[in-house]
Amino acid sequence: MTTSTNGKFDRKPFIAGNWKMNMDHVQGITLLQKLAWTLSDAKHDYSRVEVAVFPPFTDLRGVQTLVQGDELDVVYGGQDLSQFDSGAYTGDISGQFLAKLGCSYVLVGHSERRTIHNESDDVLNAKTKAAFRHGITPVLCVGEGLEIRQAGTHVDHTLAQLRAGVEGLTPEQAAELVVAYEPVWAIGTGEVAGPEDAQEMCAAIRAELATLFGADVAAKTRLLYGGSVKANNAASILKERDVDGLLVGGASLDAAEFANIVRFESHLLTD
Numbered sequence: 001m002t003t004s005t006n007g008k009f010d011r012k013p014f015i016a017g018n019w020k021m022n023m024d025h026v027q028g029i030t031l032l033q034k035l036a037w038t039l040s041d042a043k044h045d046y047s048r049v050e051v052a053v054f055p056p057f058t059d060l061r062g063v064q065t066l067v068q069g070d071e072l073d074v075v076y077g078g079q080d081l082s083q084f085d086s087g088a089y090t091g092d093i094s095g096q097f098l099a100k101l102g103c104s105y106v107l108v109g110h111s112e113r114r115t116i117h118n119e120s121d122d123v124l125n126a127k128t129k130a131a132f133r134h135g136i137t138p139v140l141c142v143g144e145g146l147e148i149r150q151a152g153t154h155v156d157h158t159l160a161q162l163r164a165g166v167e168g169l170t171p172e173q174a175a176e177l178v179v180a181y182e183p184v185w186a187i188g189t190g191e192v193a194g195p196e197d198a199q200e201m202c203a204a205i206r207a208e209l210a211t212l213f214g215a216d217v218a219a220k221t222r223l224l225y226g227g228s229v230k231a232n233n234a235a236s237i238l239k240e241r242d243v244d245g246l247l248v249g250g251a252s253l254d255a256a257e258f259a260n261i262v263r264f265e266s267h268l269l270t271d
Ligand SMILES: O=C(CO)COP(=O)(O)O
Pocket: 018, 110, 182, 186, 187, 188, 189, 190, 226, 227, 228, 229, 247, 248, 249, 250, 251
């Protein structure tokens, strides 16, 4: 069955854990093993809900070895990539290297990259294209800060980030792209945007994608919400029509909690 419980027939729910700068390569393996065991005990069906982790770069080789060796169905990706393919870019990581490590996805434009590293919309557009160039699906992160939310211009602001990020993509690429709406004021603060806030923005993002690439394309693009997601609020957010998945920070560092988020459908059944 390819349906999700909320009737979003064609878009497979996607639950992703962004470990940020946590977990060294030894801790990372332990966390992933625990997650895989927990999901296996719970008979998780990966064909119904896709599960991804975004470990630090230094963990990726170990994660690849574990996933291949134990034939895990968990997919993984990098937290960033360079807009360039190779050369004199000290400290940067090429999408080519991530592809070689078996990465299926890469985060682009996480708010911590936009704010701490001052990554511009132009750079992020180049990174999105670099990901596709290397056969990796970008997860383009967008979202507003508190002042913009309070000023009431959060939809305009977020859609401007979206337009800049997807400029020049083909319709096929836009359909494959994943977009994560992460309101900065809800990240790591315990402050969660309500399900209706997540839905409002995801609906606006889908409408914008429909304008840019056509309704058929927009119907395929998966849209995630991120910001203080926990097992006890995941199901209510995922019930929303245009929210296809979650990008989880802090709660993804606890295997049991993250597994419960992945198994959100079991919470819906008992609601
Ligand atoms: O930034 C996030 C995921 O990318 C969200 O982080 P938290 O879940 O810790 O709020």
